[in-house]
Amino acid sequence: MPMTAENADWFQQTFTQLTDNIGRALLGKTEVIRLALVTMLAEGHLLLEDAPGTGKTALARAIAATVQGSNSRIQFTPDLLPSDITGVTMYDQRTSTWEFHKGPVFASIVLADEINRASPKTQSALLEVMEEGRITVDGVRHDVGRPFMVVATQNPVEQAGTYRLPEAQLDRFLMKTSVGYPDREAAREILSGSAHPDRTQALSPVISAEAVAQMIDLVRENHVDHSIIDYVHSLTEATRDDRDTALGVSTRGAIALVRAVRVFAAAHGRNYATPDDVKALIGPVWCHRLILTPEADFAGTTPEAVIGRALATVPAPQLRGVGA
Numbered sequence: 001m002p003m004t005a006e007n008a009d010w011f012q013q014t015f016t017q018l019t020d021n022i023g024r025a026l027l028g029k030t031e032v033i034r035l036a037l038v039t040m041l042a043e044g045h046l047l048l049e050d051a052p053g054t055g056k057t058a059l060a061r062a063i064a065a066t067v068q069g070s071n072s073r074i075q076f077t078p079d080l081l082p083s084d085i086t087g088v089t090m091y092d093q094r095t096s097t098w099e100f101h102k103g104p105v106f107a108s109i110v111l112a113d114e115i116n117r118a119s120p121k122t123q124s125a126l127l128e129v130m131e132e133g134r135i136t137v138d139g140v141r142h143d144v145g146r147p148f149m150v151v152a153t154q155n156p157v158e159q160a161g162t163y164r165l166p167e168a169q170l171d172r173f174l175m176k177t178s179v180g181y182p183d184r185e186a187a188r189e190i191l192s193g194s195a196h197p198d199r200t201q202a203l204s205p206v207i208s209a210e211a212v213a214q215m216i217d218l219v220r221e222n223h224v225d226h227s228i229i230d231y232v233h234s235l236t237e238a239t240r241d242d243r244d245t246a247l248g249v250s251t252r253g254a255i256a257l258v259r260a261v262r263v264f265a266a267a268h269g270r271n272y273a274t275p276d277d278v279k280a281l282i283g284p285v286w287c288h289r290l291i292l293t294p295e296a297d298f299a300g301t302t303p304e305a306v307i308g309r310a311l312a313t314v315p316a317p318q319l320r321g322v323g324a
Helices: 005-023 030-041 056-066 082-086 120-132 184-192 209-219 226-241 251-267 275-289 294-298 303-313
Strands: 046-049 071-075 087-092 097-102 109-113 134-137 140-143 149-154 175-177 245-247
Touching: 005 030, 005 056, 005 209, 005 251, 030 046, 030 056, 030 149, 030 175, 030 209, 030 251, 056 071, 056 109, 056 149, 082 087, 082 120, 087 134, 097 140, 120 134, 120 149, 175 275, 209 251, 226 245, 226 251, 226 275, 226 303, 251 275, 275 303
Parallel strands: 046 149, 046 175, 071 109, 109 149
Antiparallel strands: 087 097, 134 140
């Protein structure tokens, strides 16, 4: 059933309440919060590349507290094993049965801190559950529940002893962004409250996890016109044909953008998507998916430049008579 204008109004109001509540813990970062919520409601996962101490953990905790969900933090290290993430089946001598002990991945919001410090085998264990929403241990499937979002972080400062995420694994993150340092006004307020640095403890739930699942189901039906679909496809082809790309945006990347656009439009109170929604999200959704040629990389070309050329060369459609 298509989303109605009334549904879109309710979605926008709820989305704003979620944003405002999380903003009480992460000051001055409204845009990052909105991107994180779009990612969650599109059933995707978020990659944050940022310096230490910028609020990545606070963001994950604040989202979990706001949606009345659970949160966990996995500190990735070279000796971390896949079973340390997913859990393990152990034999109980008292009952003579095998019991599955859930790992930290069984949470609404999972913070995978410094994901590039673990071995590729351990990274793959997390990326598998991100894709499937479930894990299989000893032939038994275990669902992680809904909502479920992984917020993975990478530290761009220290690269010694790290394992770079392969491009195929980066492609599984719906968005990549950074929190960044606060502006002067937000920093002043943060420093004034330094006696109680963890602001997430003061947050109260705004919505239940079950209601979030309903929002996810509702926004799937938000209208995306065929002209918008064609626009996304043309932009995808433009990144593949660009002179500076060795590998353009994949079909998974195109699907991710359409999913995110549905949520972004509803967050603005619309039951239909527009070309401006595509333009607003194309950077966070696509930049980490592009692979530049060695020559372009050496010359200082960026993925943002490639996407900018695609937007400049592909004409945006003119929508008429959309909405309800």
